[in-house]
Amino acid sequence: MSQQKSTSDRRTFLRTTGAVSTAGLVGLAGCSGNSGSDGSDGESGDDGGGESGDDGGGESGGNGEIEDELRVFQWGDYWPDGFISGFEEEYDVSVSVSLYSSNEEMFNALNAGGTGQYDLIFPSDYMVNVLNEQGMIQPLNLDALPNFENLSEKFREAPYDPGEDRFSVPYQWGTSGIAYNEEMVGDIEVNSWETMWNEEFSGQMSMLDDVRETMGAALKYLGYSLNTTEESEIEEAKELLMEQKDLLSTYDSSDFPTNLINEQLSPVHAWSGGAFQAYWETFEDGSSPVNYVIPEEGGVVWVDTAAITTEAENVNAAHAFINHFLDAEVGAEITNYTYYGSPNEAAEEYILDEILNNESIYPDDETMSNLEYIQNIGQATTMYSNAWQEIKSA
């Protein structure tokens, strides 16, 4: 129980410190970029020539001997304690982990310092697409991933990773929806995005401070796709959000769990992870006043994946790591810790019943079919950010 309680939302980014550390990271990476890649070039030249010669087999990596080192770039607090040491002992690999708190932070760090800094990264769905287009991740060798079979059918197909080659393997997934604290609003019935436009809750609601999430919620409420590139639909969503603005207390993506726990705001537009954090924080005598609902119109579903960088030095160890977390029992161990959904069907046998039966973690098929990934929509992104800017400065 205590472990579950400490589950925290890895999407929560303390924007403040996030900004400082992003700036720091990018700055440092930018400065050390040259020397860093020089160093690693030299290294791989020495080692590669003398030992296994991975560089040559880089494209079909994952067949050779497992290297004794692995450098992972991962979200904070995303696997249980002891997870890394378990892998290290089993495969005799020494693993170093660096953390990031947003996809953009990770992308900027790789962009500035080169992808050779890390072997294994954990981008979210749309970021896989971006990294792939930029040639920053490499195709996976599925032969080296026998546990890939454990994934459920619907996660083996990935709209964000559509090509012949697979560049990413799903790690954990979740949703965004509406969370509320019963102590504040009573036992209300929430099943539609309409709740977030209900004047009864004027002044006590918040929406995520995130263009695509909040525009996405409005688009879904209107019955459109949240990846639409139709200007008129985006315009409609903008108008709807402008109407909503007076009812809101704030736009916020980092404090909503605290606001739920302290009964400051409800209902709030929330990421499932943050909502569950608030749920466990207020859990007492077998129940919690915090509820999380995925509206019937649907909303955002996201998947965080594992991918191997183009200039990775430890390709085989990275494959071994991916195969390790795809293991049924290991996969269950992760989900029992994070309370996010697992794409691993074989793992369901070992996942706690309270998670499997929880409709807000594993929604029914109908709701599930209304959920959409946020996709990279190229230059249309500018339409979204313009609309968002107008909403926020209106």
Next chain:
Amino acid sequence: MGRDSNDRASGLDAQLVRRIRRNQWTGAIVNLAPSAFWLGVFFLAPLAVMFFFSFGERGAFGEVLLAVENLGLQQYRRFFIPEDTSILVALWATVAWLIETAVPGIETLSATQPTPYVRLLFKSIGYGVLATVVSFAVGYPMAYYIGHIAPERYQNLLIVLVILPFWASFLVRIYAIQLLLSANSVLMSALAVLPFVEQGASLMYSQFAVLLGLVYIWIPFMILPVYSSIEEIDFTLQEAAMDLGADRFEAFYHVIFPQSKPGVMAGSVLVFIPSAGAYVIPELLGGTDSQMIGNFIASQFGSAGNWPLGAAGAFVLMGVMLLSIAAYQRGGGELG
């Protein structure tokens, strides 16, 4: 023996160092090199990169396009000029909008609205000015008290008390304000005793909270320079003025205040610049209506993935800062 020669050697070294430092040319190099290196590598170089970026374009995946055909003033144009209008229309729209906002009676002077970015910029400047005025109103009497009225032996202690909040992290203090202003906090419960404050009211996520945060954080930068100029004032001049028939207020207004003006000017610039460019404070304390230009810039570098527009915004903001410093220098302010 050994000690002697050591002493002599170090004496020679010291002499050599002194000569190098005193020489006009080598001295300049030795003395300036560390700071020049620091500023050059960690300030000017990144700034130059960002300046270059601000002329680029956003690629479909949020990358920065810097090929020759992509370079241009398009980001600045986007910042200042609404789509499908000319510079003159945009200029008029901005002026009209400013008049509309400043004068309550007038509405819709111009059919076009200035871009959201321009509105945000002026809103941030407004916050900066307001924070400066409030800091002055609260900080000046305090500086006057510390610099003139308080017994001399307490002066240092009082100054330390003004600086004391800096010993705690900036973020911790902002979160502390959050705790104070949210519903059912100690402060809000205490305020609920008043007849016009509702039970369970909250001051969080409002423009008031942002202004409070700005003033609270930056007010020492107003107090300290004002204090240092008040402390230097020869107060016998006040007595002289009063002997010559001025009343207390006139003596202050015509004799004392003008002499403290350099401190007020310096303090105003020091409060205005960080307030107008604030990011963390509106992010953590502000509501739906309290976004500032700093938040916009941050989002362009983050989720919006448009570095060129973010960079252009940052340089426009920097232009405003430089203008305020220029105004300060023209106003006859002298540092120290």
